[in-house]
Amino acid sequence: MAQTLPTLPRDTAALSAYDxxxxxxxxxxxxxxxFTLNPGEVLGLLGPNGAGKTxxxxxxxxxxxxxxxxxxxxxxxxxxxxxxxxxxxxxxxQEDNLDPDFTVIDNLIFFAHHYRLRGAAARRRAGELLAExxxxxxxxxxxxxxxxxxxxxxxxxxxLINQPQVVFLDEPTTxxxxxxxxxxxxxVIRLRKMGCGVLLTTHYMDEAQRLCDRLILLQQGKMIDQxxxxxxxxxxxxxxxxxxxxxAEDQLQQVAATYQTWCRSFxxxxxxxxxxxxxxxxxxALVALQPEQITRRSANLEDVFLRLTGxxxx
Amino acid sequence: xxxxxxxxxxxYSVWHRHARVYQRxxxxxFLPPITEPIVYLIAFGLGLTPLVGExxxxxxxxxxxxxxxxxxxxxGVLFQSFFEGAFGSFIRLNFQRTWHALxxxxxxxxxxxxxxWLWATTKGMITGTLTGVVAxxxxxxxxxxxxxxxxxxxxxxxxxxxxxxxVAGAADKVDHINIPIFGFVIPxxxxxxxxxxxxxxxxxxxAIADILPLASLVDLLRFPMGLPQWWWANxxxxxxxxxxxxxxxxxxxxxxxxH
Numbered sequence: 001m002a003q004t005l006p007t008l009p010r011d012t013a014a015l016s017a018y019d020x021x022x023x024x025x026x027x028x029x030x031x032x033x034x035f036t037l038n039p040g041e042v043l044g045l046l047g048p049n050g051a052g053k054t055x056x057x058x059x060x061x062x063x064x065x066x067x068x069x070x071x072x073x074x075x076x077x078x079x080x081x082x083x084x085x086x087x088x089x090x091x092x093x094q095e096d097n098l099d100p101d102f103t104v105i106d107n108l109i110f111f112a113h114h115y116r117l118r119g120a121a122a123r124r125r126a127g128e129l130l131a132e133x134x135x136x137x138x139x140x141x142x143x144x145x146x147x148x149x150x151x152x153x154x155x156x157x158x159x160l161i162n163q164p165q166v167v168f169l170d171e172p173t174t175x176x177x178x179x180x181x182x183x184x185x186x187x188v189i190r191l192r193k194m195g196c197g198v199l200l201t202t203h204y205m206d207e208a209q210r211l212c213d214r215l216i217l218l219q220q221g222k223m224i225d226q227x228x229x230x231x232x233x234x235x236x237x238x239x240x241x242x243x244x245x246x247x248a249e250d251q252l253q254q255v256a257a258t259y260q261t262w263c264r265s266f267x268x269x270x271x272x273x274x275x276x277x278x279x280x281x282x283x284x285a286l287v288a289l290q291p292e293q294i295t296r297r298s299a300n301l302e303d304v305f306l307r308l309t310g311x312x313x314x
Numbered sequence: 315x316x317x318x319x320x321x322x323x324x325x326y327s328v329w330h331r332h333a334r335v336y337q338r339x340x341x342x343x344f345l346p347p348i349t350e351p352i353v354y355l356i357a358f359g360l361g362l363t364p365l366v367g368e369x370x371x372x373x374x375x376x377x378x379x380x381x382x383x384x385x386x387x388x389x390g391v392l393f394q395s396f397f398e399g400a401f402g403s404f405i406r407l408n409f410q411r412t413w414h415a416l417x418x419x420x421x422x423x424x425x426x427x428x429x430x431w432l433w434a435t436t437k438g439m440i441t442g443t444l445t446g447v448v449a450x451x452x453x454x455x456x457x458x459x460x461x462x463x464x465x466x467x468x469x470x471x472x473x474x475x476x477x478x479x480x481v482a483g484a485a486d487k488v489d490h491i492n493i494p495i496f497g498f499v500i501p502x503x504x505x506x507x508x509x510x511x512x513x514x515x516x517x518x519x520x521a522i523a524d525i526l527p528l529a530s531l532v533d534l535l536r537f538p539m540g541l542p543q544w545w546w547a548n549x550x551x552x553x554x555x556x557x558x559x560x561x562x563x564x565x566x567x568x569x570x571x572x573h
Contacts, residue, residue: 022573024573055573058573061418062417063417063571063572063573064572064573065572065573082319082420082422083319083321083324083420083421083422084420086418086419086420086421087420089418091418093414093415093418095411095414097410097411097412097414097415098415099331099335099410099412099415100410101335101338101339102334102335102338106334110330110331110334111415111419113327113330113331114324114327114328114331114416114419114420114421115419115420116323158415159418162420
């Protein structure tokens with residue numbers, strides 16, 4: 001007997017961006033960006049400063065009006081129905097714009113009011129969030145008394161008040177120390193487990209590699225590639241690279257040309273891709289150049305970016 | 315011009331946020347500003363009454379204290395609504411980035427703008443009313459007259475709050491707010507007949523003072539001593555200026571937030 005497979009709804013994406021363009025005067029800032037964000041997925045938007053990440057995020061929640069294209073949050077058009085779209089979004093902006101006149105818990109309670117959560121319901125939700133984000137001990141603290149990491153956590157708690165389906169994190173860990181960054185990463189992973197779609201912009205490659213299920217690379221407002229981190233690394237640089245110092249550039253270029261591999265300057269030395277079956281031969285050829293230093297390591301997103309954009313992320 | 319989308323709940327929610335901040339900091343934010351028009355009322359009233367005694371207003375002699383009471387109510391309205399619109403909104407826009415935070419909630423620019431506007435209006439109303447209460451206790455303005463004056467005070471508060479918002483949107487630095495204060499608010503306070511009749515001013519200066527909005531407000535608040543002949547034109551003038559100011563304020567602030 002033929003079995004009927006259940007049919008998925010045609011559009012299961014939590015958030016969809018269609019052909020987004022933004023220009024200021026004659027200067028294009030975002031050019032033709034399209035993507036979908038699924039529930040329970042962390043999507044990374046990567047790019048150097050000025051690549052159009054924040055402008056793109058602004059278009060996603062309605063702060064920036066696209067010159068062309070549109071954004072849908074579920075079935076709501078962000079431009080024409082921004083209020084209902086934002087009702088389902090949690091937005092963590094780059095800056096900590098908490099209310100300095102309120103305590104931590106009051107920041108949450110009074111923000112809940114904008115979602116029509118009041119009185120006991122608002123206090124209950126604020127309490128839940130403080131517990132979830134391990135902020136209970138700081139409930140009565142003034143915002144100024146908090147460290148940078150704790151402030152970011154309170155901003156995230158504020159964004160989660162209405163149990164959003166999609167959370168935007170715009171460079172959420174910039175300026176945080178390594179411990180605070182790792183604590184924040186745990187929260188992002190927890191959001192994903194809860195089924196939230198998370199859109200993360202960052203210029204920390206390690207952060208993107210650890211957290212993101214899928215990545216979009218932006219350069220000068222254009223999407224230059226997209227895929228999972230391993231896909232992007234494999235496709236762009238291969239699995240391994242060599243870093244080396246103290247070798248003549250023309251000799252190195254000759255090796256790169258012979259084995260048709262990618263090579264470019266990197267810090268005080270060079271980086272070269274060890275791609276394909278000929279990796280052992282390439283390695284031997286490089287060792288034969290007798291460099292002062294030579295290191296073989298796994299390729300990472302930094303290398304991808306270096307290759308695709310020709311520059312390091314700042 | 316496109317009219318921003320506004321919801322009653324959104325506006326109330328923004329206003330409510332400002333009111334709760336005010337409640338937390340009321341000793342600092344409430345007591346000092348409220349004393350200003352009251353101090354003027356007492357100082358001018360007690361200091362100048364022995365020198366002036368009576369003034370002629372609308373063709374009739376009135377005591378100097380009765381004359382300045384509506385002037386000081388208007389002053390309270392002007393100072394508090396303008397300062398909250400200018401300084402308060404500037405701080406929320408540029409330092410605390412409150413507007414930016416609010417726009418991440420299900421609120422529109424229209425909600426946040428009108429919420430700020432009505433909050434500055436509220437502060438003008440609070441100070442104007444309390445100055446009126448002092449005048450009532452002193453016996454120089456009646457409770458009924460204060461009640462009847464509330465719509466005029468509301469109109470004045472809406473206008474001066476909106477003028478403050480224009481300044482908040484136009485200023486790049488907080489110091490820039492001093493320019494309209496010393497170039498517009500203080501001259502308006504001193505020239506518009508708050509503590510002396512404008513009839514004593516020379517022709518050109520009187521003509522300038524007459525068209526300044528505080529003059530219209532003060533004349534309307536002096537209705538117990540008789541309304542001016544063109545009182546409805548005063549109301550119309552305040553309404554028109556309010557609408558123009560609102561449009562200008564939106565134009566100044568919106569591009570700072572929505573690109």
